[in-house]
Amino acid sequence: MRACLQVALALSALLAADARAADIDWNTLPVERLATLPAIAPAAAARAQPVYARRCAACHGADRAGDTARGVPNLADAVWLWGDGTADSELEALVETLRVGIRSAHPKTRAVTVMPAYGAGGRPEARLSLAQIEDLTQLVLALSGQDHDPAAAQRGRALYAGAANCISCHGPDGSGNSDYGASDLTVRLPSAWVYGRTPEAIRDSIVRGRAGTCPAWGGVLPEADLKALALWLRGTAQ
Numbered sequence: 691m692r693a694c695l696q697v698a699l700a701l702s703a704l705l706a707a708d709a710r711a712a713d714i715d716w717n718t719l720p721v722e723r724l725a726t727l728p729a730i731a732p733a734a735a736a737r738a739q740p741v742y743a744r745r746c747a748a749c750h751g752a753d754r755a756g757d758t759a760r761g762v763p764n765l766a767d768a769v770w771l772w773g774d775g776t777a778d779s780e781l782e783a784l785v786e787t788l789r790v791g792i793r794s795a796h797p798k799t800r801a802v803t804v805m806p807a808y809g810a811g812g813r814p815e816a817r818l819s820l821a822q823i824e825d826l827t828q829l830v831l832a833l834s835g836q837d838h839d840p841a842a843a844q845r846g847r848a849l850y851a852g853a854a855n856c857i858s859c860h861g862p863d864g865s866g867n868s869d870y871g872a873s874d875l876t877v878r879l880p881s882a883w884v885y886g887r888t889p890e891a892i893r894d895s896i897v898r899g900r901a902g903t904c905p906a907w908g909g910v911l912p913e914a915d916l917k918a919l920a921l922w923l924r925g926t927a928q
């Protein structure tokens with residue numbers, strides 16, 4: 691009897707949540723407004739998870755951990771390449787990233803700039819010596835709070851603000867620029883690094899340059915799915 695009651699209660703709670711989920715006006719409400727609705731988190735998860743499994747998991751991983759070896763970012767942490775200045779809110783910025791993609795074929799895609807190659811394959815005027823690249827690698831290790839050679843990092847700092855001009859995209863303190871999709875080089879969290887934060891990975895980023903692409907989902911997925919994905923990804927990121 692008691693078990694029966696518990697089942698009935700659980701069922702009615704489920705049905706109530708379902709009814710609320712069915713009431714949600716995904717199409718007309720802006721994502722910012724959706725975020726304030728009661729029971730939005732489970733409704734967004736229910737809508738987003740199957741879409742994620744079908745469209746995103748192959749690259750970003752079933753657990754959203756990404757893959758530094760392939761330059762696919764982790765979507766489970768709260769560090770985002772693109773954000774602030776380009777939209778009214780962080781949530782809307784994320785919907786926009788999904789809608790237009792990153793360096794995709796979409797006419798409004800997010801593609802302000804790329805990470806230039808400073809190695810032998812780079813443009814002649816950008817090329818740095820191996821010693822200079824090593825100094826910059828040591829600087830990035832220092833910025834991210836890792837073991838480094840202080841004298842080399844000091845030389846790297848001069849290059850960063852000078853000849854190599856890293857400062858123009860990654861900013862005076864190395865914290866990046868979310869209007870450009872330029873990575874925060876001061877972030878301690880290992881998972882936040884798209885290509886990895888080992889000395890080898892950092893050196894490789896500088897030598898070869900980077901220009902990751904994410905497909906545009908506008909037109910492929912309904913806007914309601916994009917909003918649900920943004921709410922779910924942001925709401926569960928840690």
Ligand code: HEC
Nearest residue numbers: 804805854856859871872873883884885886895900901902
């Ligand atoms: C013209 C803008 C620009 C300049 C100049 C620039 N970067 Fe970048 N950098 C970027 C962008 C954009 C990304 C992200 C690329 C991506 O996501 O595919 C990036 C990514 C990186 C990464 C990889 C971060 C990660 O998450 O794995 C490192 C390391 C890096 N830059 C270091 C440097 C250093 C050191 C310099 C100077 C030698 C420099 N960058 C100059 C735009 C720039």
Ligand code: HEC
Nearest residue numbers: 745746749761762763769770771772792902903904905919
């Ligand atoms: C073909 C592989 C691929 C697929 C499929 C894909 N992505 Fe991406 N995505 C990437 C790569 C690579 C990047 C990194 C772009 C860069 O370096 O700037 C990225 C970047 C992103 C970013 C920006 C991350 C940040 O830190 O700001 C988001 C958000 C994102 N993807 C979400 C999704 C979602 C949601 C889906 C499914 C609807 C999806 N992606 C499908 C490869 C993919």
